[in-house]
Amino acid sequence: MKKHILLITQYFYPESFRINDIACEWVKRGYKVTVLTGIPNYPMGKFYEGYSKKSRTREVWNGVKIIRIPLIPRGNSGNKILNAAGMIANYFSFLRSGYKWVKSKEAADINPNLVFTYEVSPMTQALIGVWYAKKYKIPSYLYVQDLWPENVEMVTGIKSSLVIGPINRMVDKIYRETDTIFTTSQSFVEAIVNRKKRVNRNKVHYWPQYAEDFYVPMEPQEQYEKELGNNSFKIAFTGNIGTAQGLDVLPKAAQILKDENVEFIIVGDGRYQTEFQNQIDKLNVRNKFTFIRRVQAEEIPIILSRCQAAFISFTNISFWDKTIPAKLQSYMACGKPIIASASGETKKIIAEASCGICSQIGDPASLAEGIREMMTMNLSELQKNSRLYFENHFNKKMLMDQMDEYFNN
Template identity: 30%
Template sequence: MTPARILILSQHFWPETFRINEIAQSLQEAGCSVSILTGQPNYPEGRVFDGYRSTSMGPQAWEGMTIYRVPLRPRGTGGARNLVLNYLSFMASASVIGPWVLRRQPFDVVFVYGTSPILQALAGVVLKHVKRATLVTWVQDLWPESLETTGYIRNPRALAAVGAVVRWLYRRSDLLLAQSHAFVQSVQRMAGDTPVVYHPNPGERAFSALVPDAAPALMLPEGFNIVFAGNLGTVQALDTLIEAADQLRDAPEVRWILVGSGARSAWLAEEILQRGLGERVVLAGRFPPEAMPGILAQASALLVSLVRSPIMSQTIPSKVQAYLAAGRPIIASMDGEGAEVVRASGAGLACPAEDATALADAVRHLRRLAPIERQRMGQAGQTYYARHFEPAALARQLITRFDEARRRVQST
């Protein structure tokens, strides 16, 4: 009972760099017919990409799939108001214009990629009824908890109202997938009778297609290079990284290479300048996913970090999977499930979130290890990745989840 026709609902999609792009490709290669309903690309710079318009709509061919785009308000250069308007505009467009854009297109499954804000799942509920399809929502972030953690909403009544909406959305899905084991209980408390199942984010397909002799897009300098790759945002505890770099002034061979961009890029540049860390902390900029294996392979160690909070301790950042696949030692400066994956895999070291001294000590410890010991860590990570996060295997498992959900719906 393979679902031949899947509609992915995601506010972000190619040419924006999100893991759902590769999941769509893996589902298609596994035999599904995949379409995508999304907005106009504008992440992370906040302006609509060249060749697109915020008010346009319609289909676009990509990698043998069809992307259906609806209008939205770009997120702009920052600020809570701009973000809220960006989120609400997509939710409204996908709910109202989406069914019209997708007219006469039948689907078996509507698959919501539930990054923040989960409120985009409202369009999934609409499309479930319009298309008479099974609705599967993949929870990538816990709401309203994440709103409180990031400080966007602090008013208890407002948080309770958001919680009521999320509860309503969860209970109208036919299946809820949780990206970490720790998410399952939190989601289940709000889900009513809707089944909740753990389904992790897969690793990056680019690691499977790596050409060993290809020239890296970024050559790292000589020395002990610690690479941080991904979003440079508020929850990544980048002040802890800066403080640890300051504490390691006695180890001039240690360099921190930050590959990515985000809301704290400007703050990082200023902090590096003020502390005189220009030779030790490098802002390398963003690179496409296909360039990351060649960059990560050069690292002496790979860093993943998060702020200290109950919700962050339940999260497995998607970069963990990429790091495991890269076969390099990992330093996890965070609490909870993400750190436990690093420990359980044997791929590296974990230290408490937002503890700069512990992070600096972990770097010193890893640097003192014999190269063969660090190589064994990397190999252990790759073995764990193959068992738990390989993209093609997880795509097949996802299709099985879809089939099971459809059977339950048809039997009721």
């Protein structure tokens, strides 16, 4: 009989994170899955319609039992200080609710065989997994998507030991008391193992993200023909529009390419969207951009089918060298040539796969030159290479089979 997994993640369906698919796959493989999560409010900072602290706190979705505990929504005021305060309140309200839940009768009654924490920021949520595993004497697993305190330093600019010191001690405790740690990149493995308080390399493993089964190469679909039916060279960016993505390079590159038949397709929304659109207007390149609202993930391959390439970028901060963004796997699964303004792990994969061009991070002239070069390349060859690399390195069945081995050994 397969095991019962208690999955702890501050973000879960209907919020769009890959852990949704992982949980469903576990159910298909015969596991019982119970999710402890918050009230959905990411990325726009307000509760989704139909959800509140009193409504839909317990539900079943695709065979996954969901327990939603109270939290304070992130908020989105347009003021950086208020946004930061809202995010802190959001993080610690989930942690406080999780602490109370671990001691509840419901927590005692569910009787899982293991705890699995899916850690995108905040790392604080991993404490809930540590507390539960220790109280009920079961193994704990942690999937690290964001490194702390590095992520905190990058986002906030805070480097004071008065702030970073306690965070480091918290992270040390989490790593020390977790039985098995997975990471999304090889660089993350090295960063964790080589912390000041070193972590045993034998319990830290590279387990890259995959893309859901609906990410496949497609011939251009009729859907979105009105928005994307012209003959321009289309480059798609999909996902959260935030400051970390470094999208300010695009309006500047578009200005350089003003006489080229190039169009940028921006799919999604986020806190940086208004400022991003203001930059586009300021540089008078609105004709180079098409915006499409945030869509269900299943629609992304349809949009990509009408685009010649897909775009990845980061801000020019060394931390991002260690990161492999989830959208990279999605693009490669769809067989898209990739244009990136990035370095580190992302640049390495694009080069190994021979599936695109990686320009100097944050450099619009380098990006514009890369786009011009891609417009002359054999796109069908890049498409084939992109999909082949995905199948060999990010195959869902292969990776989930590996996870089964970790659970059962």
